[in-house]
Amino acid sequence: MPKEEIKANIPTAFDRSQEPEAHEDVVYTDEEQSYLGFMRRRIMTARDRREDKLIEFDDQNYSTYYQTNLKAANSYNPPRKNREDARIVTGTTQEKETTLLSTLLNFNFEPNIRPYDENDNEIYELGEVMEDLVSKSRKMEKYDDRRRLYYKELLDQGTCFIEEVKVEQIIYDKKMKEGTDLTGMRIDSIKWDTRLKKLYANCETRLLSGESVYLGNIREFFLDKQPFAFIRDVIHYDEAKMIYGEWERFENVPRKVVRFSTETEEYVDYRNWSLLEIDDDYVEVIKYQDPLNNEYMILLNGVMMMPIKFPLTSISPSGKFTFAKGDAEPISKFFAYSKSTPAKTKVDQQVLDETIKMILLKMKKSLFPPMANNSGKILSRKIFWPAVITNDVDVAKLQEIGANTGPTPAEFNTFQLMKQIVDEKSVDPSFSGDQVGGDPTATEIVTRKQQQMLKLGQTVVGVISLETELVRLRIHNILANWTLPIDERVDEVRKELVKYYRSFDVDTIFSDNGRKGRRIVMFDEESVERFGSPEGSQELSEIQEKIKEKTGEDIRFTFLNPEAMQQLNATFDVSMVPTEKSSSELDRVLFEQSLRGAMELFGPEEINKEYAKQRYAVLSKEDPEKFFSQQTQQPQVAPEVQPQSQPRAAQQLTQAAGGVQQPSLNTLLSQ
Numbered sequence: 319m320p321k322e323e324i325k326a327n328i329p330t331a332f333d334r335s336q337e338p339e340a341h342e343d344v345v346y347t348d349e350e351q352s353y354l355g356f357m358r359r360r361i362m363t364a365r366d367r368r369e370d371k372l373i374e375f376d377d378q379n380y381s382t383y384y385q386t387n388l389k390a391a392n393s394y395n396p397p398r399k400n401r402e403d404a405r406i407v408t409g410t411t412q413e414k415e416t417t418l419l420s421t422l423l424n425f426n427f428e429p430n431i432r433p434y435d436e437n438d439n440e441i442y443e444l445g446e447v448m449e450d451l452v453s454k455s456r457k458m459e460k461y462d463d464r465r466r467l468y469y470k471e472l473l474d475q476g477t478c479f480i481e482e483v484k485v486e487q488i489i490y491d492k493k494m495k496e497g498t499d500l501t502g503m504r505i506d507s508i509k510w511d512t513r514l515k516k517l518y519a520n521c522e523t524r525l526l527s528g529e530s531v532y533l534g535n536i537r538e539f540f541l542d543k544q545p546f547a548f549i550r551d552v553i554h555y556d557e558a559k560m561i562y563g564e565w566e567r568f569e570n571v572p573r574k575v576v577r578f579s580t581e582t583e584e585y586v587d588y589r590n591w592s593l594l595e596i597d598d599d600y601v602e603v604i605k606y607q608d609p610l611n612n613e614y615m616i617l618l619n620g621v622m623m624m625p626i627k628f629p630l631t632s633i634s635p636s637g638k639f640t641f642a643k644g645d646a647e648p649i650s651k652f653f654a655y656s657k658s659t660p661a662k663t664k665v666d667q668q669v670l671d672e673t674i675k676m677i678l679l680k681m682k683k684s685l686f687p688p689m690a691n692n693s694g695k696i697l698s699r700k701i702f703w704p705a706v707i708t709n710d711v712d713v714a715k716l717q718e719i720g721a722n723t724g725p726t727p728a729e730f731n732t733f734q735l736m737k738q739i740v741d742e743k744s745v746d747p748s749f750s751g752d753q754v755g756g757d758p759t760a761t762e763i764v765t766r767k768q769q770q771m772l773k774l775g776q777t778v779v780g781v782i783s784l785e786t787e788l789v790r791l792r793i794h795n796i797l798a799n800w801t802l803p804i805d806e807r808v809d810e811v812r813k814e815l816v817k818y819y820r821s822f823d824v825d826t827i828f829s830d831n832g833r834k835g836r837r838i839v840m841f842d843e844e845s846v847e848r849f850g851s852p853e854g855s856q857e858l859s860e861i862q863e864k865i866k867e868k869t870g871e872d873i874r875f876t877f878l879n880p881e882a883m884q885q886l887n888a889t890f891d892v893s894m895v896p897t898e899k900s901s902s903e904l905d906r907v908l909f910e911q912s913l914r915g916a917m918e919l920f921g922p923e924e925i926n927k928e929y930a931k932q933r934y935a936v937l938s939k940e941d942p943e944k945f946f947s948q949q950t951q952q953p954q955v956a957p958e959v960q961p962q963s964q965p966r967a968a969q970q971l972t973q974a975a976g977g978v979q980q981p982s983l984n985t986l987l988s989q
Contacts, residue, residue: 344570344621353626357606357615358591361548364532365593372536374653376661383661384475384528390664391415391474404678410740411660411667415473418659421774422469425896427785428453431793432891441888447876448890450824450837451796452789459522468525469781472644476658479526480784481549481641482634482791484799486519518804518820521795523788526641536654541643541787544654546608549641550593558601558618571618574598591620607639635798636791644784646777656780662743670736677725677733684724690717782894789892801841801880819880828872833928835872845877899936906937 346354368380375383388394393409431448433441456462471478494500495509526549534546541547555573562568575592592602596619604617607630614630616623634640645656660667691697692715701708803817819841826837848854858875865873913934917925935942 342570344567346622350622350626354622358620360534360546361532361593361604361606364534364536364546364548367536368532374649374655380655381529386664387475387658387660390660390667391470391658402679404675406675406678407671408667408674410670410737411663414663414740415470415659418473418774418777419466419469422778422781423466424899425778425781426899427782427894427896429786429789430893430895431789432893433888434891436887443876444888446826446829447837447839447878448793448796450826451800451822451839452792453826454822454824455521455792455796458520461523464523464525468523468644468784471525471528472646472780472784473658473777474660475528476646476656476661477528477654478644478784479528479531479641480644480788481524481526482788482795483522483524483640484519484795485522519799519802521792521799531641533654537652539645539648539651539654541639542609544639545610546606547639548604548606551603551605552596552600553603555599555601558603562616562618562623565623567621567623568618571601571621575602575619605640607634609638612637634791634794636794638791640791642784642787642791645780647780648776659743663740666736666740666743670733670740673729673733673736677729680725680729684722687722688719690719691715692717778896782896786892786894789894790890793890793892797883797886801878801883803880827928828874833872835874837874837876839876839878841878841880841883843879843881846879849877897933906934909933909937 371377371379378386390411393407393412395405395407398405429449429452431445431452433444433448435441468478468480490512492510492512495511498508498510500508530550532548532550533541534544538544558571559568562571575596593604594602596602601618602620606613606615606617608614609630611627612630614624614628614633615626631637646659647657649655649657686699686702693712694715695711697708697711697716700706701711800820800822803819805818806815807818808814809816821838821840824837824839825834827834828837849858862874865871913925913930931946932942935945938945
């Protein structure tokens with residue numbers, strides 16, 4: 319085929335020479351233009367302040383500091399500067415960080431939630447329910463798979479940012495048309511129907527790159543004291559069109575941004591503006607947040623997509639930033655970012671790597687020394703290889719240049735010294751299971767591990783603080799979004815549309831008896847009214863007994879009023895006590911001694927045996943579900959009805975133990 323024909327058959331969609339689609343500039347009001355200028359000046363000031371060379375960043379700007387930490391944390395192997403150099407890194411920093419990461423992942427961070435109403439009265443039942451719903455939401459998003467990446471970013475950079483979002487997934491639902499025959503796969507005869515299907519909204523977390531988050535005051539450590547912040551992303555124009563294509567002002571978003579050099583703090587043109595340089599056909603997305611004034615704005619290539627002073631609470635129900643900040647080792651109250659292990663050891667790591675390179679070079683030099691050839695012949699380096707015979711060469715005319723003795727003990731001592739410095743700044747070798755020099759006793763090794771845990775204290779506290787804040791954001795996300803109706807159906811009895819809500823089945827441990835069971839949470843206003851009275855509580859108690867007799871499984875139903883939960887005016891006190899998933903034999907022995915001491919002091923009946931059994935199995939590295947037999951439990955006494963003087967929020971939910979799939983809840987409730 320001629321070249322002209324080939325060129326003519328190339329689809330126009332791949333012709334990059336075409337001009338970008340034309341767009342019209344937005345016509346802003348005077349108020350909008352004033353707000354846009356104010357917001358952009360704030361954004362550019364935050365950018366410039368972060369990119370200054372600061373002593374806290376070792377006289378680097380943040381972008382350079384971030385990249386050097388990333389290289390050190392992942393054993394970046396730079397290209398050779400000289401031909402004789404060896405491309406080799408020891409990877410010590412990465413291995414130390416892997417040990418720290420494994421230690422953090424070995425902890426369970428389960429929240430203890432205590433909600434209080436507007437009169438500062440604790441709502442006990444709601445606290446337990448929210449703990450179960452948070453646990454359910456994390457299982458749905460597979461949080462355990464994500465948190466290792468979150469903790470790694472924290473260890474790499476010293477500071478990490480995790481965003482709490484609501485995800486509404488839309489999929490293409492395709493069904494084959496009736497009568498379609500797939501035999502022979504005849505393409506023209508195969509037809510299907512396609513429709514967009516919206517899945518339930520889920521609560522999820524998203525890791526933000528430190529380079530994409532800009533804080534309003536770099537001299538303020540606490541996130542809740544920041545005056546404003548914004549998140550910057552760069553996505554392809556087609557992706558932006560999928561997300562924002564139906565928004566009114568998307569047609570005003572340019573595909574190509576020509577930045578003017580006349581932008582100053584006094585004047586900012588509202589056309590053709592972006593924070594940083596971007597390529598054509600890409601869109602810079604800036605999400606500006608101001609919790610103090612409850613304001614939120616999205617900019618696409620400099621175009622405001624929302625009304626000015628749009629309420630942040632519509633995006634972040636808590637009224638706080640949509641993201642949480644985690645810190646490993648804070649530098650100061652008067653600096654927003656923290657130190658990490660790679661940041662502390664990257665210079666020592668470079669010296670260590672250079673030392674091993676020089677040792678390797680001296681070994682090569684001793685084996686293949688530089689030579690002076692006065693024989694008058696051109697000789698190959700192969701003459702020094704084993705079993706090579708070279709004829710007619712006067713060895714007296716071949717002389718080594720300089721001393722080629724190989725590595726000395728002093729150089730090996732230097733290598734060990736640098737390695738020891740890295741160990742002191744990061745993780746003791748005994749903590750990571752590495753061989754320790756000398757002949758240490760078991761007591762000495764245990765002591766060194768305990769001292770190492772003290773050094774990890776700041777990092778563990780930082781992770782606890784991060785997890786606590788993520789739980790707070792998740793609580794508000796659940797109350798705002800899981801309480802929304804998912805469908806409307808016709809009630810045949812009342813002949814009217816009825817809203818239907820989501821329900822959740824959660825594995826839990828009940829606080830009143832310490833036993834495992836299942837809690838079924840249902841958002842149903844009618845059930846709250848029906849079972850909120852003493853008669854309704856008695857009815858549910860009878861249902862509990864019937865199901866208990868047939869299944870023996872401890873299942874409790876919790877009914878919540880969805881509209882009341884959305885309007886709930888409560889504060890949530892969240893605390894966490896990390897527990898280890900697995901531990902050493904010494905920890906198991908110490909736990910046994912502690913358990914015996916508690917039983918002697920307080921009596922066996924005061925011990926939560928179910929929890930004790932679970933901890934014993936974990937410390938013994940056994941599965942708690944299989945290690946102990948699962949005995950059928952006696953039916954529980956019906957919960958006591960709360961008196962009318964209890965807090966109003968507590969009256970909006972009612973609890974009772976209930977059944978399993980056979981018989982169904984609806985069948986039991988209709989009896």
